[in-house]
Amino acid sequence: MYYIGVDVGGMSIKGGLVSKDGKIVARYTVPTNVYNKDYSISEDIRKVVEGTMAEGGVTIADVEGIGIGQPGAVDSVRGVIRYSNNIALENVPVVDELKKFFDVPIKINNDANCAALGEQVFGAGKGYNDVVFVTLGTGVGGGFIIDGKLFEGRECAGAEPGHMVIVVNGEKCNCGRKGCWEAYASVSALIRQTKAAMEKDPSSLMHEEAAKEGKVSGMTSFVAAKRGDKTAQEVVDTYIGYVGEGLINLANIFRPDVILLGGAISKEKERLTVPLQKMMDEKSFGAKFNPRVEVKIASLQNDAGILGAAALLLD
Amino acid sequence: MYYIGVDVGGMSIKGGLVSKDGKIVARYTVPTNVYNKDYSISEDIRKVVEGTMAEGGVTIADVEGIGIGQPGAVDSVRGVIRYSNNIALENVPVVDELKKFFDVPIKINNDANCAALGEQVFGAGKGYNDVVFVTLGTGVGGGFIIDGKLFEGRECAGAEPGHMVIVVNGEKCNCGRKGCWEAYASVSALIRQTKAAMEKDPSSLMHEEAAKEGKVSGMTSFVAAKRGDKTAQEVVDTYIGYVGEGLINLANIFRPDVILLGGAISKEKERLTVPLQKMMDEKSFGAKFNPRVEVKIASLQNDAGILGAAALLLD
Incomplete structure (x- = not known):
């Protein structure tokens, strides 16, 4: 079983297939687009998740959950990007949008919070x-x-x-x-x-x-x-x-x-x-x-x- | 049943018999002494606890626990005053010393922490x-x-x-x-x-x-x-x-x-x-x-x- 980690940035959206012990075994990246009513960032995150699974040769049945790290203000409880300055986003219900495609637990949080957690679980903070x-x-x-x-x-x-x-x-x-x-x-x-x-x-x-x-x-x-x-x-x-x-x-x-x-x-x-x-x-x-x-x-x-x-x- | 709250200050040690709904029904105070090897602050806290019970007409059987608010650095887990600047104290195991006299739960914490908790439980932070x-x-x-x-x-x-x-x-x-x-x-x-x-x-x-x-x-x-x-x-x-x-x-x-x-x-x-x-x-x-x-x-x-x-x- 694996997790998928998605790192949203101003330039690119990077995905990684992560093993339980914190190894990235496959990667997939798309450039960050401009988003609006007709094209949500969730669409690009979906592509990254699917690309990452394809690169790793796995299906969603092999994935225990999807985590997203997002710059800006994130409501992690409701799964909503409240506001992001660098990528112009406001009130995007990313988790709900992605749940239509992937029937696994999906979580989103601020990118610095994610990095803190990553370091504590897999890195220098272990x-x-x-x-x-x-x-x-x-x-x-x-x-x-x-x-x-x-x-x-x-x-x-x-x-x-x-x-x-x-x-x-x-x-x-x-x-x-x-x-x-x-x-x-x-x-x-x-x-x-x-x-x-x-x-x-x-x-x-x-x-x-x-x-x-x-x-x-x-x-x-x-x-x-x-x-x-x-x-x-x-x-x-x-x-x-x-x-x-x-x-x-x-x-x-x-x-x-x-x-x-x-x-x-x-x-x-x-x-x-x-x-x-x-x-x-x-x-x-x-x-x-x-x-x-x-x-x-x-x-x-x-x-x-x-x-x-x-x-x-x-x- | 009551709680006893003890508020240690630079000038006085104040005790209060506190009802479950946060009313102080009796009080007792002693002046703060200079403490040394032969006379621990626990001795004065003991007097305050006993005086407070006497004022309230209760015995330790009516008391569910004793809480102490202490200025300075307090190790609340081990029940030790680590350091206090205003009242010269260092490494005083107050909780252990008081447990010899009172067979009820005894807790100690920093005074500002206590005030924060008090406000949240009984005051404007409710x-x-x-x-x-x-x-x-x-x-x-x-x-x-x-x-x-x-x-x-x-x-x-x-x-x-x-x-x-x-x-x-x-x-x-x-x-x-x-x-x-x-x-x-x-x-x-x-x-x-x-x-x-x-x-x-x-x-x-x-x-x-x-x-x-x-x-x-x-x-x-x-x-x-x-x-x-x-x-x-x-x-x-x-x-x-x-x-x-x-x-x-x-x-x-x-x-x-x-x-x-x-x-x-x-x-x-x-x-x-x-x-x-x-x-x-x-x-x-x-x-x-x-x-x-x-x-x-x-x-x-x-x-x-x-x-x-x-x-x-x-x-």
């Missing part, structure tokens, strides 16, 4: 009961596992740690507030911080690195810092400081076993976790007498979405 | 499943009820929303970090903000109000603002803004049914809740499509501690 997962990508997303279960807030509308203000009246955030963690700890924020530092220091190696890459990216400061550039190192240190402040906030609220970092920036591994663990050990509330919170890199990388969606069936 | 309780007092404390149950974090060491940084590198906090919510939204913070504004504006009515009261207090700005003082109104608005930023952070993470405000400042009632509800409705994440978070004043006031401690037996 064996931990209380896991905070934070993704440092285009935005800052997160998911919370409390006592082995996904915590979503009332009507699945919580778990938005990226929209926790860490600098009152600070940088503008897409959500309409000012000073959100996302406006300081996302890749977009790091690029902004990098550009500002480059402007001030024309001699920084970051200019050379950006020219090589053809643009300023989330890696520019990290790469130049590795080459010994002082200004770049300052950018990296300041950025990690912002990341750390948010992580400690979450530690003080949730006090989990472990905080897992995913997303593009997490590829920097120890360059992130070493200073962040130090901050955590020194500055989290009652660090001397309270249980330690570990800071680790998430392990599922690009497969977190598919595996996490499949893990919805196990929750 | 009927809600997901409640965030925030106390705006000397410090900023909090408690979280998720799906009707107290959420304490791993080993009961979470639920410290006062130590969420809202201004990176901001005002110094007692916890060692800079910019914690407590350093902006506590009574002590408001007094600091009031004093700073008074210094800048010698004509403000706040000077008159402070002279009347003999000191600058958490009420000085609110009272002067009510009399039409512009500088005082600015202090109040700024303060409420800081409170609101923290509340919205918690709404975005927990998306509860309701956020309840307790502590000294909560006596300002609508002057707090009206602007805070407006902020919440405008600025919480996805306010247009996500379920609304209500902001209300907690109702149990000074009895929250006793009633919340008693409610531990019901959790």
Whole structure:
């Protein structure tokens, strides 16, 4: 028996046939379309599910359930995409639409929640009961596992740690507030911080690195810092400081076993976790007498979405 | 049958005999002592429990359980005061010590957690499943009820929303970090903000109000603002803004049914809740499509501690 995990993204909808022990044994992908009244996203998800089964040489009789990870606000109880910003969607009853085609349990949840669950079931969070997962990508997303279960807030509308203000009246955030963690700890924020530092220091190696890459990216400061550039190192240190402040906030609220970092920036591994663990050990509330919170890199990388969606069936 | 709720504070240890419907039918209080190896706080709690029973004319046979609300870090599973700052305590196995005297269930928890639970069981949180309780007092404390149950974090060491940084590198906090919510939204913070504004504006009515009261207090700005003082109104608005930023952070993470405000400042009632509800409705994440978070004043006031401690037996 298998699960099917579907990872919906702005560019593509990826499906995976997942074995019980968390191996992806077949894959199928379609590009993300523009959806409207006449063509629902459920139609593309159906294609992905069928394509995935065909690739794996199985039928729906071999599938125990279908899980879908979706960016944006999802009502996981009613199986509805409440709202998605990047793919223009509003109130789409995906689960009901798919049930017409597949007579198996179908679940949908927010993509960051799925990734959190995937990490706890199959990845770096295995064996931990209380896991905070934070993704440092285009935005800052997160998911919370409390006592082995996904915590979503009332009507699945919580778990938005990226929209926790860490600098009152600070940088503008897409959500309409000012000073959100996302406006300081996302890749977009790091690029902004990098550009500002480059402007001030024309001699920084970051200019050379950006020219090589053809643009300023989330890696520019990290790469130049590795080459010994002082200004770049300052950018990296300041950025990690912002990341750390948010992580400690979450530690003080949730006090989990472990905080897992995913997303593009997490590829920097120890360059992130070493200073962040130090901050955590020194500055989290009652660090001397309270249980330690570990800071680790998430392990599922690009497969977190598919595996996490499949893990919805196990929750 | 009754419960006994014990509310441990820096000045006194208050006991209450609590009926099943949340009425305090008898009370007994002793002053808080200095405790050491030879004299444990359990000894004073024992006196409070016995005094409370005597006042109520009952014996331990009439008591279903004893609940204790304790400031600081409490291991509620093992029944140990892990650490308390205001009353110098470290690793006191209160529950085991009291079990020698009382053969009934005995539970202990952090005082803000107790107040949260008390409000949800007996107070303004009645009927809600997901409640965030925030106390705006000397410090900023909090408690979280998720799906009707107290959420304490791993080993009961979470639920410290006062130590969420809202201004990176901001005002110094007692916890060692800079910019914690407590350093902006506590009574002590408001007094600091009031004093700073008074210094800048010698004509403000706040000077008159402070002279009347003999000191600058958490009420000085609110009272002067009510009399039409512009500088005082600015202090109040700024303060409420800081409170609101923290509340919205918690709404975005927990998306509860309701956020309840307790502590000294909560006596300002609508002057707090009206602007805070407006902020919440405008600025919480996805306010247009996500379920609304209500902001209300907690109702149990000074009895929250006793009633919340008693409610531990019901959790």
